[in-house]
Amino acid sequence: MGGILMTITKQSLSACTSILVGKKASLDGSVYIGRNEDAKSAWPKHMCVHPRQEFTSEQVFTSKDNGFSMPLPKVAYKYTATPEWTDEFGLFEEDGINEFGVAMSATESAYANSEVLSCDPLVANGIGEEAMVTVVLPYIKTAREGVLRLGQIVSDYGASEANGILFADDQEAWYLEIGSGHHWVAQRIPDDAYAVVANQLAIEEIDFADTKNFLTSAGIQAFVEANQLNPSLDGTFNFRKIFGTQTLSDQIYSTPRVWYGQKYLTPSVEQDPMSLELPFIRKPDRKLGLDDLSYVLGSHYQNTPYDPLNSKDPLLKKKFRPISLAKTQESHILQLRSDLSQDIKGIHWLALGVTAQSVFVPFFAGANDVHPAYKVGKATYEPDSAYWIYKQAGILVDAHYQAFAKELSDLQTELTVGFKTAVRKVVAAVKAGEFDGDLADFLTTESIKLQDLGLKKYQALSASLITQATDMSPLNFKTDANL
Structure with missing residues (x-):
């Protein structure tokens, strides 16, 4: 394991915003997960459908990014994905739905605090964002299986980054957070609720007895206790406060995005955009549809003084980082419907480029190919991409x-x-x-x-x-x- 200085400089973070919605919080009973993939303003994404593959021998995955390597099962299920135009720096498949109607989005980059990382540093050749969809989504049949598979990989091989990962099937959505080199937690989103996350470790109090709604790395409680990491006065195990950060950077860069998402979906609750106490889970004031998710992912503080496009105040319009911005490579909303058959229950809605200026195009996950224009495009402008x-x-x-x-x-x-x-x-x-x-x-x-x-x-x-x-x-x- 590397030292703390190497750990902090190693993590190359992308700056995404995520949303998860339970089935009873949606208009038609769909479970939704969605995310803006924000990294570079001119870095094309492609879309593909990987066919089901069956091999006679065990396969091995090796990352071109950091050398992370692990064996893979002989059977890989069909899945959709949005890889980058080049695999020189890793695959970064980012999001997709597999043949069993399981959706995954990876990752929501986050920060762990120095106290935690000094005890369990990130692992230079551990699993990172670019590999997660590739080594998990083709091998799972439920969202919960996805949490357990990725969690075990982190525990066994270590993680090179602090991250949040979204999983869903037609019954439930889960959010997994990696908080150090080998420790992680995951929470099931309540059916009647949603979560908006923005580059912070967000999960709060963990109920270790409630394994229906919480999953964690083995020994995480003992790790925290042995290293005296819990700042709580009453012993409450709040993952965000133990593993995460609470800085001015959070208040300018991250919490305002969560505030705006919650302001739009739950307008009955008034909150401060710079509050470090915004809840991870919220119940909406109305049932949510695709338009609500696309609005949040494409938003830039509309109808507030912080809107960089329309605000008259030159200081406030640049105060907070908006949800939709020029560095968005693609935005996706993965919809799972329990009232439909396996082949058609999943819809991969994809908006290429800047979310606020693009449009979410539906792609049925049961399909087996994409439009040719989605398969091309390099770093320099190409009119057919x-x-x-x-x-x-x-x-x-x-x-x-x-x-x-x-x-x-x-x-x-x-x-x-x-x-x-x-x-x-x-x-x-x-x-x-x-x-x-x-x-x-x-x-x-x-x-x-x-x-x-x-x-x-x-x-x-x-x-x-x-x-x-x-x-x-x-x-x-x-x-x-x-x-």
Whole structure:
């Protein structure tokens, strides 16, 4: 194990925001998990569907990032994923749904405090974000299994980062947090509640007797006690306060995002955006749908003085880090429905580029291929790349936000309504058996149609914005038509 200085400098954090919703808190009984993957402003993501694979011998995974290595089972289940355009620095598959209707999103980067890390440092060649989906999602049949598999890997091999990982199936959502080199906890999101997380260790009091709703690394209580790490006066085991940080950076960078998500979903409760006591779990004031999750993930403190796009106060508009920002590579909402068959219960909603400027496109997890544009795109702009098509439109809007924002918003609304209508039609057709051929082929065709529609509409938007922008040059001059 490396020393504390190496541990702190080793962790290369991405800056994401996550949301999890229980089945009784949603409009149609769906379980949802979603996250913005925030890292670099020009770093394309692809989308793929890995087919089920069966090998005659045990496989071995080895990370190109840090050398983490472990054996893998002989059978790998089919799953969707969003890897980066290059695997030079690791795979970073980030999010997906497998053939058993289990969803996973990894990771919500976090920080552990120096007291904890001095006792159990992060492991330089332990498991990190780039490997987690790859070594876990193809090998689990429930969300709980996902927690246990990843937790065991952390305990056995160590973790190279402090992270939060989201799991869901059609019955429950779980959030797992890694707080040191080998220790972790996980909490089941109550069915009637939600959680918003933003680059902090967020889970609070652990009930070790309630294994239905809490899971932890072996020996975590003894570890905390032996190293005198618990600051509680009454002995309460609050994971956030024992393992996490409570700094000014948290108050500027992280807690305001949680505050805004809770403000939107539970407006009946008034809170301070810089409070270090915002709860991990909240009950919403209404049942939540896809629009609520997409609003939160695409938000930038709208209707508050902190909105960097619309606030009139030059100081407040830059005070807090917003949820949606230029460094978002992709945003996903993974929806699991218990009222549908295995092949169609999972929908992978994916918004490439900046969430506030993109749109969530539905992809049925039972499909077996994606649109060709989702398979291409490198670090330099490419016109045939889905990532760059969505990114280009956002860049054009940025240049003349007040003039172009409405046109973008109108298109987002049009596409969202169209996508939801199409999903309803596909689900109805599957339920009625009104489709030709193989179900996976049907879902593939319909998913690619929707991906294609989004791409063509955004290409048309970019063409319109470029045309309009030709008359917005600083070199423009109103000349008398008679001259």
